[in-house]
Amino acid sequence: MMNKKSRARTRHRRAHWKVDVPVLVTCANTDCGLRTPPHAACRHCGMYRGRQVMPPA
Ligand SMILES: [Zn+2]
Structure with a gap:
């Protein structure tokens, strides 16, 4: 059973997400670098x- 998470708990968890x-x-390739x-x-x-x-772009 999942209890409803408070807004604070949700935000606290999401604050740990890192980009x-x-x-x-x-x-x-020295010609590219x-x-x-x-x-x-x-x-x-x-x-x-x-x-x-791959073929060079
Ligand atoms: Zn390259």
Whole structure:
């Protein structure tokens, strides 16, 4: 049985929500060097671990 939560309780819980910090690393491709998520192909140049895995955007 879920009891009705007071407004204060709800707000207190939501106060602990954090916006995810965008995790970005610099692209290993020296010609690109843009910020890209780690462990994913770079969106800008399509390179991942030194290989072209996607067509460059
Ligand atoms: Zn790149």
